[in-house]
Amino acid sequence: xxxxxxxxxxxxxxxxxxxxxxxxxxxxxxxxxxxxxxxxxxxxxxxxxxxxxxxxxxxxxxxxxxxxxxxxxxxxxxxxxxxxxxxxxxxxxxxxxxxxxxxxxxxxxxxxxxxxxxxxxxxxxxxxxxxxxxxxxxxxxxxxxxxxxxxxxxxxxxxxxxxxxxxxxxxxxxxxxxxxxxxxxxxxxxxxxxxxxxxxxxxxxxxxxxxxxxxxxxxxxxxxxxxxxxxxxxxxxxxxxxxxxxxxxxxxxxxxxxxxxxxxxxxxxxxxxxxxxxxxxxxxxxxxxxxxxxxxxxxxxx
Amino acid sequence: xxxxxxxxxxxxxxxxxxxxxxxxxxxxxxxxxxxxxxxxxxxxxxxxxxxxxxxxxxxxxxxxxxxxxxxxxxxxxxxxxxxxxxxxxxxxxxxxxxxxxxxxxxxxxxxxxxxxxxxxxxxxxxxxxxxxxxxxxxxxxxxxxxxxxxxxxxxxxxxxxxxxxxxxxxxxxxxxxxxxxxxxxxxxxxxxxxxxxxxxxxxxxxxxxxxxxxxxxxxxxxxxxxxxxxxxxxxxxxxxxxxxxxxxxxxxxxxxxxxxxxxxxxxxxxxxxxxxxxxxxxxxxxxxxxxxxxxxxxxxxxxxxxxxxxxxxxxxxxxxxxxxxxxxxxxxxxxxxxxxxxxxxxxxxxxxxxxxxxxxxxxxxxxx
Numbered sequence: 001x002x003x004x005x006x007x008x009x010x011x012x013x014x015x016x017x018x019x020x021x022x023x024x025x026x027x028x029x030x031x032x033x034x035x036x037x038x039x040x041x042x043x044x045x046x047x048x049x050x051x052x053x054x055x056x057x058x059x060x061x062x063x064x065x066x067x068x069x070x071x072x073x074x075x076x077x078x079x080x081x082x083x084x085x086x087x088x089x090x091x092x093x094x095x096x097x098x099x100x101x102x103x104x105x106x107x108x109x110x111x112x113x114x115x116x117x118x119x120x121x122x123x124x125x126x127x128x129x130x131x132x133x134x135x136x137x138x139x140x141x142x143x144x145x146x147x148x149x150x151x152x153x154x155x156x157x158x159x160x161x162x163x164x165x166x167x168x169x170x171x172x173x174x175x176x177x178x179x180x181x182x183x184x185x186x187x188x189x190x191x192x193x194x195x196x197x198x199x200x201x202x203x204x205x206x207x208x209x210x211x212x213x214x215x216x217x218x219x220x221x222x223x224x225x226x227x228x229x230x231x232x233x234x235x236x237x238x239x240x241x242x243x244x245x246x247x248x249x250x251x252x253x254x255x256x257x258x259x260x261x262x263x264x265x266x267x268x269x270x271x272x273x274x275x276x277x278x279x280x281x282x283x284x285x286x287x288x289x290x291x292x293x294x295x296x297x298x299x300x301x302x
Numbered sequence: 303x304x305x306x307x308x309x310x311x312x313x314x315x316x317x318x319x320x321x322x323x324x325x326x327x328x329x330x331x332x333x334x335x336x337x338x339x340x341x342x343x344x345x346x347x348x349x350x351x352x353x354x355x356x357x358x359x360x361x362x363x364x365x366x367x368x369x370x371x372x373x374x375x376x377x378x379x380x381x382x383x384x385x386x387x388x389x390x391x392x393x394x395x396x397x398x399x400x401x402x403x404x405x406x407x408x409x410x411x412x413x414x415x416x417x418x419x420x421x422x423x424x425x426x427x428x429x430x431x432x433x434x435x436x437x438x439x440x441x442x443x444x445x446x447x448x449x450x451x452x453x454x455x456x457x458x459x460x461x462x463x464x465x466x467x468x469x470x471x472x473x474x475x476x477x478x479x480x481x482x483x484x485x486x487x488x489x490x491x492x493x494x495x496x497x498x499x500x501x502x503x504x505x506x507x508x509x510x511x512x513x514x515x516x517x518x519x520x521x522x523x524x525x526x527x528x529x530x531x532x533x534x535x536x537x538x539x540x541x542x543x544x545x546x547x548x549x550x551x552x553x554x555x556x557x558x559x560x561x562x563x564x565x566x567x568x569x570x571x572x573x574x575x576x577x578x579x580x581x582x583x584x585x586x587x588x589x590x591x592x593x594x595x596x597x598x599x600x601x602x603x604x605x606x607x608x609x610x611x612x613x614x615x616x617x618x619x620x621x622x623x624x625x626x627x628x629x630x631x632x633x634x635x636x637x638x639x640x641x642x643x644x645x646x647x648x649x650x651x652x653x654x655x656x657x658x659x660x661x662x663x664x665x666x667x668x669x670x
Contacts, residue, residue, distance in 0.1 A: 028364070056330075056332060056362060058364060058368060082340070084341075112374035112375055261378070263374060
């Protein structure tokens, strides 16, 4: 059963009463909220997720509304993980962004049975491409374009790696575009479903892109990685892709992971094996068409 | 008096004390168990129990991944703790003093069963008060720093507390808590650290020392029933249980020594609570005559009240349905812990300061 197969009223009831359980990649997330505007947004943006009411959920999250301390006439929303509040309250309009950040945070701090790389991940021809990058490098924007142009979305944020089998696990979540990227993507991909832009968040204006239905449908299909590409968007530069050394790739990948250190030797061996089995590149680009060309060339060579 | 626990607490307790029953747990029991165990820092412990009992393969996959995550976290924190201790001992190598390891790291060094499943975040050490200033400045010279503190907090640590403000090395994250005694100085109950140092035990191939077994048990009880607020402190009561089971099996006279020492240190009431609740909740085999030999014991009414309140505070709340009675128990335990920790003329300004700061902090947060 998928979210868009149940009527809105039932969806509303689930979120309000026992909590809605959806499969997001390898995890089940149980979401509780009674905040109607959020429920409406989720009904649209979560429409392809599988409902898993009878299964164990790893994450139990809630968005609750509360009165603002400074302005008693205003209401704020708060994110709760297992009843605990990891951050302060936010204006109501930001409910969706806060929910998404909260789930990311929960994954990042709790999951240690997988290696968590900080990377966008897509698949083509049965092979995974990793795009590890720091915030602000444009990886979400690039990932959005790729996932609607013939690549299968794994994640715009988490490279989830099963270290024993060297496999990557898809975790297709909403892709939060920031600031200028919102208009850029609207123009480039006019048909995709995107949530309302949320202004004044910690990261400026954010709008969430719904992941492609097919990527969610295939989210149990794991793959091995073949390419690691460190992307950087720089205005008005011609596209350039160049190979980098394994050692450089290792340092960049390991120093930008969520739980590399916590995994100790397991993490070290996993990243070393990963680098050995992949071709590593640096990519500079400014327009999507030329990037697509370069990537198609790269993936079809094999 | 019997233990009367709400059903969700029973799920946690059975899981921790009787791994055999876990094979009968349904998915929703498991889900609740994992959430509550994590809340009271016992997820790693639970993972270790399931592994030891050999039923890992029968656990639902969505549970075993979470247990693995818990175990990885525990292992990493213990490694960081060991490394921090190594660095502290290195930094103080030329300084002639004796240092006692406390709590988590001490349980590992003493090879207490299940210590490898304990979530230990900070490194706790006990030093001589007379060496404290030298040790602190040596560590600061070698790269440890205090976190920024308000003038009030600085005063709190320096004048009233049993430890100095936490130290963290610039390149690492593990907090080092250096104690000069085991009970806050404002507490009516006092302890003479010299007695602890005199009885301390060396560790093989290291300059670090450990409290003697009975002192280790007493410290654990003191921490729970004198220093802490008890909310979600089930892990610490389980530590106490582990310590007593381990030492009493190895040392025939353990109980006699424990009682004598508690009486000598004038901590018999605190130790009474430790023995009482460890036995009540974890079935620790405390001999009946041990309790009677303690010089100070709570009166019947007081014990009846504590019997009602302590388990409700120690066990985690149901994550979706918090109970009012448990919230009340926690509030009362919080007040109790402060009342015994400080005289009223310090306590009242302290609580006012803390509440004001909380409000200011909250409004600053919501402004930013």
